[in-house]
Amino acid sequence: MLIGKVVGSVVATRKDEKLEGRKLLVVQVHNHKNEPTEQYVVAADSVQAGPGDMVLYATGSSARQTSATENRPVDAVVMAIVDSWDLGGANVYEKWNPR
Amino acid sequence: MFLALVVGTVVAPVQIPALDGRKLLLVRPIKPDGTPTGKTRIALDSVQAGEGDRVLVLDEGNGGRQILGDPKAPVKTIVVGVVDYVDVHGARVYDHRRRTEAQGS
Amino acid sequence: MYLARVTGRVVATHKYEGLGGVPLQWIQPLDEHGKAMGAQLVACAVISAGPGDLVHFVDGREAALACPETFVPVDAAIIGFVEQAVANGVRIGREGR
Numbered sequence: 001m002l003i004g005k006v007v008g009s010v011v012a013t014r015k016d017e018k019l020e021g022r023k024l025l026v027v028q029v030h031n032h033k034n035e036p037t038e039q040y041v042v043a044a045d046s047v048q049a050g051p052g053d054m055v056l057y058a059t060g061s062s063a064r065q066t067s068a069t070e071n072r073p074v075d076a077v078v079m080a081i082v083d084s085w086d087l088g089g090a091n092v093y094e095k096w097n098p099r
Numbered sequence: 100m101f102l103a104l105v106v107g108t109v110v111a112p113v114q115i116p117a118l119d120g121r122k123l124l125l126v127r128p129i130k131p132d133g134t135p136t137g138k139t140r141i142a143l144d145s146v147q148a149g150e151g152d153r154v155l156v157l158d159e160g161n162g163g164r165q166i167l168g169d170p171k172a173p174v175k176t177i178v179v180g181v182v183d184y185v186d187v188h189g190a191r192v193y194d195h196r197r198r199t200e201a202q203g204s
Numbered sequence: 205m206y207l208a209r210v211t212g213r214v215v216a217t218h219k220y221e222g223l224g225g226v227p228l229q230w231i232q233p234l235d236e237h238g239k240a241m242g243a244q245l246v247a248c249a250v251i252s253a254g255p256g257d258l259v260h261f262v263d264g265r266e267a268a269l270a271c272p273e274t275f276v277p278v279d280a281a282i283i284g285f286v287e288q289a290v291a292n293g294v295r296i297g298r299e300g301r
Contacts, residue, residue, distance in 0.1 A: 001228075001245060001246040001247070001278070001279055001280055002243075002245055002246065003214070003246060031243065031244070032211065032212070032230050032243075032244040046220050046277060047218055047219065047220055056214070056216060056228070056246055058277040058278055058279040059279055060264055060265065060279055061264070061265040062264065062265050062267065062268060062277050062278055062279035063277055063279075064277075065265070065268055065275050065276055065277045065278075066220055066276075066277045069277070077277045079219065079220040079223065079276075079277040079278070080216040080218065080219040080220065080223065080228070081216060081217075081218040081219075082214060082215070082216045083215045083216055083217055083218075084214075084215045085212055085213065085214040085215065085230065086212050086213060087211050087212035087230060087255075088211060088212060088255050088256075089255060092212070106236045106291045106292060107236055107289055107290050107291025107292065108289070108290050108291075109207065109260065109286055109288075109289045110286065110287045110288050110289070110290075111260060111284040111285060111286045111287065112285065112287050113251055113284065113285040114251065114283060114284035114285070115250060115251065115270055115283045115284065118283060118284060123260065123284075125207065125236050125289060125291050127236060138206070138233070138235070138241055138242065139206070139207070139234075139235045139236045139241065140205055140206055141205040141206055141207055141260045142205065143205075160264065160265065160266040160269075163266075171269055171274070172269065173262050173266045173267060173268075173269035173270035173281060173283055174205070174262065174266060175205055175262050175263070175264060175266045176205040176262075
Protein backbone atom coordinates (compact mmCIF):
# COMPACT_ATOMS: atom_id res chain seq x y z
CA MET A 1 0.00 0.00 0.00
CA LEU A 2 1.00 3.62 -0.39
CA ILE A 3 0.01 6.71 1.54
CA GLY A 4 -1.50 9.84 0.09
CA LYS A 5 -3.59 12.86 0.91
CA VAL A 6 -7.13 13.18 -0.38
CA VAL A 7 -7.04 16.42 -2.36
CA GLY A 8 -10.34 16.15 -4.19
CA SER A 9 -12.88 13.99 -5.91
CA VAL A 10 -13.88 13.13 -9.45
CA VAL A 11 -17.38 13.26 -10.84
CA ALA A 12 -18.11 11.65 -14.22
CA THR A 13 -21.67 11.50 -15.47
CA ARG A 14 -20.88 9.34 -18.47
CA LYS A 15 -19.09 6.29 -17.09
CA ASP A 16 -19.25 2.53 -16.92
CA GLU A 17 -22.48 1.54 -15.18
CA LYS A 18 -20.55 -0.51 -12.65
CA LEU A 19 -19.00 2.71 -11.39
CA GLU A 20 -22.42 4.21 -10.61
CA GLY A 21 -22.68 5.45 -7.06
CA ARG A 22 -18.99 4.96 -6.29
CA LYS A 23 -17.20 7.88 -4.70
CA LEU A 24 -13.92 8.50 -6.53
CA LEU A 25 -11.20 10.32 -4.61
CA VAL A 26 -8.19 12.15 -6.03
CA VAL A 27 -5.22 11.17 -3.89
CA GLN A 28 -1.83 12.87 -4.04
CA VAL A 29 0.81 10.32 -3.13
CA HIS A 30 3.15 11.19 -0.25
CA ASN A 31 6.43 9.39 0.37
CA HIS A 32 7.55 7.85 3.66
CA LYS A 33 8.92 11.23 4.79
CA ASN A 34 5.49 12.81 4.21
CA GLU A 35 6.74 14.77 1.23
CA PRO A 36 4.07 15.17 -1.48
CA THR A 37 5.08 13.61 -4.80
CA GLU A 38 3.99 14.47 -8.34
CA GLN A 39 1.99 11.26 -8.47
CA TYR A 40 -1.80 11.27 -8.26
CA VAL A 41 -4.23 8.37 -8.26
CA VAL A 42 -7.99 8.19 -8.51
CA ALA A 43 -9.20 5.66 -5.98
CA ALA A 44 -12.60 4.34 -4.96
CA ASP A 45 -13.46 4.81 -1.30
CA SER A 46 -14.24 2.05 1.20
CA VAL A 47 -13.80 3.90 4.50
CA GLN A 48 -15.71 7.21 4.13
CA ALA A 49 -12.57 9.27 3.65
CA GLY A 50 -12.81 12.94 2.77
CA PRO A 51 -10.74 15.93 1.62
CA GLY A 52 -7.64 16.51 3.74
CA ASP A 53 -7.52 12.97 5.09
CA MET A 54 -4.20 11.13 4.94
CA VAL A 55 -5.10 7.69 3.63
CA LEU A 56 -3.71 4.32 2.68
CA TYR A 57 -4.69 2.87 -0.68
CA ALA A 58 -4.23 -0.54 -2.28
CA THR A 59 -3.85 -1.12 -6.02
CA GLY A 60 -4.35 -3.85 -8.59
CA SER A 61 -6.80 -6.70 -8.18
CA SER A 62 -6.53 -6.23 -4.41
CA ALA A 63 -8.55 -3.04 -4.89
CA ARG A 64 -11.58 -5.12 -5.86
CA GLN A 65 -11.58 -7.00 -2.57
CA THR A 66 -14.10 -4.80 -0.78
CA SER A 67 -17.88 -4.92 -0.70
CA ALA A 68 -17.89 -1.49 -2.42
CA THR A 69 -15.60 -2.49 -5.31
CA GLU A 70 -16.08 -6.23 -5.87
CA ASN A 71 -16.54 -7.03 -9.59
CA ARG A 72 -16.24 -3.37 -10.52
CA PRO A 73 -13.70 -1.79 -12.88
CA VAL A 74 -11.58 -0.30 -10.10
CA ASP A 75 -7.80 -0.58 -9.66
CA ALA A 76 -7.21 1.52 -6.55
CA VAL A 77 -9.14 1.70 -3.30
CA VAL A 78 -8.72 3.80 -0.17
CA MET A 79 -8.76 1.23 2.65
CA ALA A 80 -7.64 3.10 5.77
CA ILE A 81 -7.45 6.59 7.22
CA VAL A 82 -4.01 7.18 8.69
CA ASP A 83 -3.72 8.57 12.24
CA SER A 84 0.07 8.71 12.47
CA TRP A 85 3.29 7.06 11.43
CA ASP A 86 6.85 6.93 12.58
CA LEU A 87 10.14 5.92 11.03
CA GLY A 88 12.88 4.43 13.16
CA GLY A 89 10.97 5.56 16.26
CA ALA A 90 10.65 9.23 15.19
CA ASN A 91 7.19 10.59 14.52
CA VAL A 92 6.69 11.73 10.92
CA TYR A 93 2.96 12.36 10.67
CA GLU A 94 0.34 13.00 13.33
CA LYS A 95 -3.26 13.55 12.28
CA TRP A 96 -4.12 15.75 15.23
CA ASN A 97 -1.04 17.89 14.86
CA PRO A 98 -0.52 18.27 11.10
CA ARG A 99 2.66 20.04 10.07
CA MET B 100 7.55 -16.93 -16.21
CA PHE B 101 10.94 -15.32 -16.45
CA LEU B 102 14.58 -16.37 -16.52
CA ALA B 103 16.65 -15.62 -13.47
CA LEU B 104 19.99 -16.23 -11.84
CA VAL B 105 20.02 -17.56 -8.30
CA VAL B 106 22.20 -15.00 -6.50
CA GLY B 107 21.74 -16.06 -2.90
CA THR B 108 19.85 -17.80 -0.14
CA VAL B 109 17.51 -16.52 2.55
CA VAL B 110 17.22 -17.88 6.07
CA ALA B 111 13.79 -17.13 7.52
CA PRO B 112 13.14 -19.00 10.78
CA VAL B 113 9.76 -17.39 11.41
CA GLN B 114 7.25 -17.46 8.61
CA ILE B 115 3.56 -17.83 7.97
CA PRO B 116 2.60 -21.53 8.34
CA ALA B 117 2.12 -22.04 4.57
CA LEU B 118 5.84 -21.42 4.06
CA ASP B 119 7.17 -23.48 6.95
CA GLY B 120 10.22 -25.52 5.98
CA ARG B 121 10.37 -24.09 2.46
CA LYS B 122 13.72 -23.07 1.02
CA LEU B 123 13.91 -19.46 -0.14
CA LEU B 124 16.25 -18.14 -2.82
CA LEU B 125 17.25 -14.66 -3.91
CA VAL B 126 16.77 -14.51 -7.68
CA ARG B 127 17.77 -11.79 -10.10
CA PRO B 128 15.75 -11.65 -13.33
CA ILE B 129 17.97 -11.86 -16.45
CA LYS B 130 17.62 -11.51 -20.20
CA PRO B 131 18.18 -14.67 -22.30
CA ASP B 132 21.85 -13.69 -22.74
CA GLY B 133 22.33 -13.46 -18.98
CA THR B 134 22.40 -9.70 -18.44
CA PRO B 135 20.49 -8.64 -15.32
CA THR B 136 17.10 -6.98 -15.73
CA GLY B 137 14.39 -6.08 -13.28
CA LYS B 138 14.11 -6.26 -9.52
CA THR B 139 15.66 -8.93 -7.33
CA ARG B 140 13.04 -11.16 -5.78
CA ILE B 141 12.69 -13.86 -3.18
CA ALA B 142 11.41 -17.14 -4.61
CA LEU B 143 10.35 -20.42 -3.10
CA ASP B 144 12.39 -23.35 -4.36
CA SER B 145 10.57 -26.39 -5.75
CA VAL B 146 13.40 -27.95 -7.78
CA GLN B 147 16.46 -28.00 -5.47
CA ALA B 148 18.11 -25.08 -7.22
CA GLY B 149 21.21 -23.44 -5.77
CA GLU B 150 23.33 -20.33 -6.02
CA GLY B 151 24.73 -19.81 -9.54
CA ASP B 152 21.93 -21.77 -11.25
CA ARG B 153 19.94 -20.28 -14.09
CA VAL B 154 16.32 -20.93 -13.35
CA LEU B 155 12.78 -20.53 -14.60
CA VAL B 156 10.64 -18.50 -12.20
CA LEU B 157 6.87 -18.35 -11.99
CA ASP B 158 5.60 -15.05 -10.59
CA GLU B 159 1.90 -15.62 -10.37
CA GLY B 160 -0.07 -16.79 -7.38
CA ASN B 161 -2.54 -19.29 -8.84
CA GLY B 162 0.19 -21.38 -10.42
CA GLY B 163 2.29 -21.09 -7.29
CA ARG B 164 -0.51 -22.39 -5.11
CA GLN B 165 -1.03 -25.32 -7.48
CA ILE B 166 2.60 -26.32 -7.00
CA LEU B 167 2.34 -26.04 -3.22
CA GLY B 168 -1.02 -27.82 -3.26
CA ASP B 169 -2.37 -25.15 -0.93
CA PRO B 170 -5.21 -23.03 -2.39
CA LYS B 171 -4.85 -20.42 0.37
CA ALA B 172 -1.08 -19.94 0.49
CA PRO B 173 -0.03 -16.29 0.10
CA VAL B 174 2.78 -17.05 -2.32
CA LYS B 175 3.61 -15.67 -5.70
CA THR B 176 7.20 -16.31 -6.76
CA ILE B 177 8.41 -19.90 -7.23
CA VAL B 178 11.43 -21.44 -8.95
CA VAL B 179 9.86 -24.09 -11.20
CA GLY B 180 12.83 -25.24 -13.29
CA VAL B 181 16.59 -25.30 -13.69
CA VAL B 182 17.48 -24.17 -17.21
CA ASP B 183 19.43 -26.56 -19.47
CA TYR B 184 19.70 -24.27 -22.48
CA VAL B 185 18.07 -21.24 -24.09
CA ASP B 186 17.66 -20.72 -27.83
CA VAL B 187 16.89 -17.28 -29.27
CA HIS B 188 16.32 -16.78 -33.01
CA GLY B 189 17.75 -20.23 -33.64
CA ALA B 190 21.00 -19.53 -31.80
CA ARG B 191 21.94 -21.11 -28.49
CA VAL B 192 22.53 -18.20 -26.14
CA TYR B 193 22.95 -20.33 -23.02
CA ASP B 194 23.91 -23.95 -22.48
CA HIS B 195 24.20 -25.29 -18.97
CA ARG B 196 26.20 -28.40 -20.00
CA ARG B 197 28.83 -26.37 -21.81
CA ARG B 198 29.09 -24.09 -18.81
CA THR B 199 29.66 -26.97 -16.37
CA GLU B 200 32.23 -28.51 -18.73
CA ALA B 201 34.08 -25.21 -18.91
CA GLN B 202 34.07 -24.97 -15.14
CA GLY B 203 35.28 -28.53 -14.76
CA SER B 204 38.30 -28.15 -17.10
CA MET C 205 8.04 -11.80 -3.18
CA TYR C 206 10.83 -9.46 -2.12
CA LEU C 207 13.39 -8.87 0.58
CA ALA C 208 12.82 -5.74 2.66
CA ARG C 209 13.75 -3.92 5.82
CA VAL C 210 11.17 -2.64 8.29
CA THR C 211 11.63 1.12 8.70
CA GLY C 212 8.61 2.25 10.69
CA ARG C 213 5.00 1.76 11.61
CA VAL C 214 1.68 3.25 10.62
CA VAL C 215 -1.29 3.75 12.93
CA ALA C 216 -4.74 3.75 11.38
CA THR C 217 -7.72 3.11 13.62
CA HIS C 218 -10.28 3.57 10.86
CA LYS C 219 -9.61 0.71 8.43
CA TYR C 220 -11.64 -1.39 6.04
CA GLU C 221 -13.69 -3.97 7.96
CA GLY C 222 -11.67 -7.14 8.45
CA LEU C 223 -8.38 -5.33 8.81
CA GLY C 224 -8.83 -4.47 12.50
CA GLY C 225 -5.92 -5.69 14.59
CA VAL C 226 -3.59 -6.14 11.63
CA PRO C 227 -0.46 -4.00 12.20
CA LEU C 228 0.84 -1.83 9.35
CA GLN C 229 4.52 -1.15 8.77
CA TRP C 230 6.70 0.85 6.44
CA ILE C 231 9.15 -1.34 4.57
CA GLN C 232 12.04 -0.61 2.22
CA PRO C 233 12.54 -3.28 -0.49
CA LEU C 234 16.18 -4.36 -0.87
CA ASP C 235 18.28 -5.82 -3.66
CA GLU C 236 20.77 -8.67 -3.35
CA HIS C 237 23.41 -6.23 -2.04
CA GLY C 238 21.14 -5.09 0.76
CA LYS C 239 20.69 -1.70 -0.95
CA ALA C 240 17.37 0.11 -1.21
CA MET C 241 15.40 -0.90 -4.32
CA GLY C 242 12.53 1.40 -5.23
CA ALA C 243 10.27 3.39 -2.93
CA GLN C 244 9.19 2.50 0.58
CA LEU C 245 5.69 1.14 0.97
CA VAL C 246 3.26 0.10 3.68
CA ALA C 247 2.60 -3.60 4.31
CA CYS C 248 0.38 -5.59 6.64
CA ALA C 249 2.60 -7.19 9.28
CA VAL C 250 1.22 -10.66 9.74
CA ILE C 251 4.60 -11.69 11.19
CA SER C 252 5.78 -9.44 13.98
CA ALA C 253 8.91 -7.45 13.22
CA GLY C 254 10.27 -4.08 14.26
CA PRO C 255 12.32 -1.25 12.76
CA GLY C 256 15.65 -2.51 11.40
CA ASP C 257 14.45 -6.10 11.00
CA LEU C 258 14.87 -7.94 7.72
CA VAL C 259 11.68 -9.50 6.34
CA HIS C 260 10.20 -10.82 3.15
CA PHE C 261 6.88 -9.74 1.75
CA VAL C 262 4.43 -10.69 -0.96
CA ASP C 263 2.74 -8.11 -3.17
CA GLY C 264 -0.44 -8.15 -5.21
CA ARG C 265 -3.66 -9.96 -4.46
CA GLU C 266 -1.77 -12.79 -2.75
CA ALA C 267 -1.03 -10.43 0.15
CA ALA C 268 -4.64 -10.64 1.31
CA LEU C 269 -4.30 -14.42 1.71
CA ALA C 270 -1.77 -13.80 4.49
CA CYS C 271 -4.28 -11.81 6.54
CA PRO C 272 -6.68 -13.30 9.14
CA GLU C 273 -9.59 -12.19 6.93
CA THR C 274 -8.74 -12.94 3.28
CA PHE C 275 -11.32 -10.82 1.44
CA VAL C 276 -9.58 -7.54 2.20
CA PRO C 277 -8.08 -4.78 0.03
CA VAL C 278 -4.43 -5.44 0.81
CA ASP C 279 -1.61 -5.45 -1.77
CA ALA C 280 1.48 -6.04 0.41
CA ALA C 281 2.02 -8.32 3.41
CA ILE C 282 5.07 -9.30 5.42
CA ILE C 283 5.08 -13.10 5.42
CA GLY C 284 8.42 -14.00 6.98
CA PHE C 285 11.07 -12.79 9.39
CA VAL C 286 14.50 -13.12 7.77
CA GLU C 287 17.46 -13.93 9.99
CA GLN C 288 19.95 -13.42 7.20
CA ALA C 289 20.29 -13.45 3.44
CA VAL C 290 23.55 -14.39 1.75
CA ALA C 291 24.24 -13.29 -1.81
CA ASN C 292 27.57 -13.61 -3.63
CA GLY C 293 29.18 -14.52 -0.32
CA VAL C 294 28.01 -11.28 1.33
CA ARG C 295 25.71 -11.47 4.33
CA ILE C 296 22.75 -9.14 4.66
CA GLY C 297 21.48 -9.04 8.23
CA ARG C 298 19.61 -6.95 10.71
CA GLU C 299 20.54 -3.27 10.66
CA GLY C 300 23.78 -2.56 12.50
CA ARG C 301 24.82 -6.21 12.67
